[in-house]
Amino acid sequence: MRGFYIGRFQPYHNGHHRMVEEIATEVDELVLGIGSAGDSHSPRNPFTAGERIMMVNKAVSDFDITTYAVPIEDLDRNSVWVSHVQSMSPAFEVAYSNNPLVIQLFKEAGVEVHQSPMFNREVLEGTEVRQRMVEDRDWESLVPDEVADVVREIDGIERLQRVTATDGSERVADDEDPNPC
Numbered sequence: 437m438r439g440f441y442i443g444r445f446q447p448y449h450n451g452h453h454r455m456v457e458e459i460a461t462e463v464d465e466l467v468l469g470i471g472s473a474g475d476s477h478s479p480r481n482p483f484t485a486g487e488r489i490m491m492v493n494k495a496v497s498d499f500d501i502t503t504y505a506v507p508i509e510d511l512d513r514n515s516v517w518v519s520h521v522q523s524m525s526p527a528f529e530v531a532y533s534n535n536p537l538v539i540q541l542f543k544e545a546g547v548e549v550h551q552s553p554m555f556n557r558e559v560l561e562g563t564e565v566r567q568r569m570v571e572d573r574d575w576e577s578l579v580p581d582e583v584a585d586v587v588r589e590i591d592g593i594e595r596l597q598r599v600t601a602t603d604g605s606e607r608v609a610d611d612e613d614p615n616p617c
């Protein structure tokens with residue numbers, strides 16, 4: 437059976453990794469949808485789709501399943517998003533998500549959805565990992581070693597700190613662009 441699991445993976449962290457570990461007990465092939473694939477170089481989405489594919493591919497290589505990382509760009513129309521996903525992905529029988537909108541859209545489209553428990557969500561959250569990266573606090577312990585290697589290879593911390601930087605007069609929220617064009 438083939439499953440589908442989508443996330444922004446900004447970055448791929450140990451919560452995602454635990455979820456893939458669980459999913460691997462239920463399917464023999466898994467498509468990892470790289471969500472919001474067109475977004476990068478912002479505080480909420482610092483890494484490109486290609487960089488996230490590197491993180492995911494290296495981190496899941498130990499699992500005993502075949503995986504395919506597929507970039508999925510966002511659409512303005514939620515009502516056709518599942519068709520968009522299906523048009524980009526190898527066919528799958530079950531979708532995995534804990535995101536209420538994603539679950540709703542798949543269910544309305546007649547796709548079976550499985551949820552997973554949230555693992556150590558107090559710290560295993562992309563927002564927390566990025567906050568620690570910005571503040572030069574320990575983030576490496578929250579991600580697989582392979583992901584930490586990719587972040588270092590691409591100078592990811594420096595990038596995130598730059599795109600988050602302001603002139604110092606105010607704090608920038610995670611989803612706010614401090615450098616609007």
Ligand SMILES: Nc1ncnc2c1ncn2[C@@H]1O[C@H](COP(=O)(O)OP(=O)(O)OP(=O)(O)O)[C@@H](O)[C@H]1O
Nearest residue numbers: 443444445451533534535554555557560561562563
């Ligand atoms: N700690 C976790 N345990 C289980 N599932 C998780 C965990 N963190 C995220 N997920 C799930 O993985 C999917 C992808 O999540 P996503 O990439 O948005 O990560 P996130 O940690 O929620 O990131 P952000 O804080 O950047 O929004 C979602 O279904 C989300 O609910």
Ligand SMILES: NC(=O)c1ccc[n+]([C@@H]2O[C@H](COP(=O)(O)O)[C@@H](O)[C@H]2O)c1
Nearest residue numbers: 442443444471472510511513514517535
């Ligand atoms: N209309 C759309 O483009 C649409 C709808 C639902 C989810 N998504 C994407 O799916 C991904 C879901 O991942 P998260 O669970 O990490 O939020 C995100 O990248 C989100 O933008 C997009």
